[in-house]
Amino acid sequence: MSKSKQMSFKKRLIFTVALLLLYRLCSHIPLPFVDSDYVKVLIGMNGSLGLLNTLTGGNLANMSIVALGITPYITASIVLQLMGVLIPSLAEMQRDGSTGQEKFKRINIVLAVILGLLQSGAMMYGYGKSGILKPYTWYSVLIPTVIMTVSVFALSFIGQYITDHLFGNGVSLLLVTGILCSYLSDGQVLYSVLTHKHKLQYQIIACTIAVLIIIMLFAFTVWLNTCEKKIRVNNSAKVSMGCSKSVSVIPLKLIGGSVVPVIFASTILTVPSYIQLFGKVNAKWFDIFNTSCWLKPDEWWTSAGVGIYFLMIIGFSYYYQSLNLNEREIADNLKRSGSSIIGVRPGHDTEAYLHKNMKCMTFLGGIGLCIVAFVPIVLSVTVGVTNLSFAGTSIIIVVAVVEETYRKYQTEKYGHVYRTGKFGRKNRRKRVSQL
Numbered sequence: 001m002s003k004s005k006q007m008s009f010k011k012r013l014i015f016t017v018a019l020l021l022l023y024r025l026c027s028h029i030p031l032p033f034v035d036s037d038y039v040k041v042l043i044g045m046n047g048s049l050g051l052l053n054t055l056t057g058g059n060l061a062n063m064s065i066v067a068l069g070i071t072p073y074i075t076a077s078i079v080l081q082l083m084g085v086l087i088p089s090l091a092e093m094q095r096d097g098s099t100g101q102e103k104f105k106r107i108n109i110v111l112a113v114i115l116g117l118l119q120s121g122a123m124m125y126g127y128g129k130s131g132i133l134k135p136y137t138w139y140s141v142l143i144p145t146v147i148m149t150v151s152v153f154a155l156s157f158i159g160q161y162i163t164d165h166l167f168g169n170g171v172s173l174l175l176v177t178g179i180l181c182s183y184l185s186d187g188q189v190l191y192s193v194l195t196h197k198h199k200l201q202y203q204i205i206a207c208t209i210a211v212l213i214i215i216m217l218f219a220f221t222v223w224l225n226t227c228e229k230k231i232r233v234n235n236s237a238k239v240s241m242g243c244s245k246s247v248s249v250i251p252l253k254l255i256g257g258s259v260v261p262v263i264f265a266s267t268i269l270t271v272p273s274y275i276q277l278f279g280k281v282n283a284k285w286f287d288i289f290n291t292s293c294w295l296k297p298d299e300w301w302t303s304a305g306v307g308i309y310f311l312m313i314i315g316f317s318y319y320y321q322s323l324n325l326n327e328r329e330i331a332d333n334l335k336r337s338g339s340s341i342i343g344v345r346p347g348h349d350t351e352a353y354l355h356k357n358m359k360c361m362t363f364l365g366g367i368g369l370c371i372v373a374f375v376p377i378v379l380s381v382t383v384g385v386t387n388l389s390f391a392g393t394s395i396i397i398v399v400a401v402v403e404e405t406y407r408k409y410q411t412e413k414y415g416h417v418y419r420t421g422k423f424g425r426k427n428r429r430k431r432v433s434q435l
Contacts, residue, residue, distance in 0.1 A: 016166040033140040036063040052270040057178015066151045073156040076111035109156045116152030120145045172401040221399045224368045227254040235339045254365040257320025259400035265312035314366035321362045327354035
C-alpha cells in the first residue's frame with residue numbers, strides 16, 4: 001500500500017493546505033534586478049496581460065520568484081491536448097492506464113519547464129531592452145530566468161504531487177489559491193474607482209449595484225456549472241421469475257469541459273500580447289488581442305477580438321465535451337446490456353439522439369461561458385476598471401474548482417467514515433441519510 005493511502009484524510013488535507021500556503025509565501029519574494037512598479041504599469045495598459053496576471057494570482061505584476069505561476073503547465077497541457085489530435089499515440093498514452101498517464105504527466109512537466117524557460121527568458125530580455133532591469137547585464141537576465149524556470153518545475157511537481165498523493169486537483173488548487181488571494185486588493189481598487197470624487201448617494205448606489213452584479217454573476221456561474229440534462233434509461237435485468245425493469249439516468253452537463261475551455265481560450269489570447277510587449281512588435285493589428293482596446297468607438301475594428309475569443313471558448317467546449325462523452329460507446333454499452341433510452345431505439349438512433357443533445361447542451365454552455373467572460377470587457381469600458389480578478393474568467397475557474405473540490409471532500413469524508421466506522425450510534429442514521 002502506498003504512503004498516500006496509509007496517510008489519514010486529515011493529514012493529507014493539512015499537507016495540501018501547507019503546500020498552498022508555501023506557494024503564497026513564495027509569491028511575496030521578489031525577483032532580483034526587476035523594477036516591479038514599472039511592470040505593473042505595463043500590465044495595466046494591456047488587458048490580455050492583465051488576464052494572464054489574474055491566472056498567476058497577481059504574481060506576474062509583483063514579479064515574484066513564482067511570477068509565471070502554474071500557467072506554463074496549463075499551456076503545456078493545452079499543447080499536448082491539441083497534439084493528441086494529430087499524434088494518435090499521444091492520445092492513446094492518456095488512455096493506457098496508470099503507466100501511460102504517468103508518462104503523459106512527465107512529458108507535461110518537461111514541456112512546462114521548456115515553455116517556462118522560453119517565456120521567462122523572453123520576458124527578461126524584453127524587460128532589459130525596456131530598461132526595467134537594473135542593471136541590464138547578462139547575469140541580470142540569466143538569474144531571474146533560472147529562478148522562474150525552477151519555480152515552474154517546482155509548482156508543476158507540487159501540483160501533480162497534491163493530485164496523486166494528497167487532496168484535490170493540485171494544479172487547479174494552485175490556480176485558484178492565487179486568484180482568491182487577489183480578490184481583496186481588486187475589491188479595494190473597484191471601491192476606490194466607484195467612490196472617487198462622487199457624492200455619498202452615488203457611492204452607495206454604485207457600490208450596491210456592483211455588489212449585486214458580482215453576486216448575480218457568481219450565482220449564474222454556479223448554475224452553469226451544476227446544470228445538467230438527465231436522459232432517462234430503461235434498464236432490464238433477467239431474474240429467476242421473469243424480467244425486472246428499473247430506470248436510471250445519463251447526465252449531460254451543460255458545461256462538459258468545466259473550466260478548461262475558458263482557461264485554454266484565455267491562455268491562447270494572451271500569446272499575441274505577450275509577443276507584442278516583450279518582442280517589441282508594434283503592429284497595430286495586435287490590438288485585436290488586447291482586451292483593453294475592445295468596444296472602443298475610435299478603434300471599432302479591434303472588437304473582432306471578442307468574436308475570436310468567443311469562438312475559441314465554444315470550440316474548446318465542443319472539443320472537451322467530445323473527449324468526456326463518447327456517444328457511440330454509450331449507445332453500444334446500452335445495447336449490449338439490454339437497456340435503452342425511453343422513446344429512442346437502440347443502436348444508431350440512440351447514438352444520434354445523444355449526439356444531438358450533446359451538441360445542443362455544449363452550444364448553450366459555451367454561450368453561458370461567453371456571457372460570464374464578457375462582463376469584465378463591459379466593465380472596462382463603462383467603469384474604467386480592468387483586470388478585476390473577481391470578474392469573468394476567474395469566476396468560472398473559482399466556481400468550478402470549488403465545486404469539484406467540495407464534492408471530492410464529501411466523498412473522502414464519508415468514505416473515511418465508512419472505512420473506519422467512526423460515527424456514533426446517535427449520528428449513524430443522520431450521516432447515512434446525508435449520503
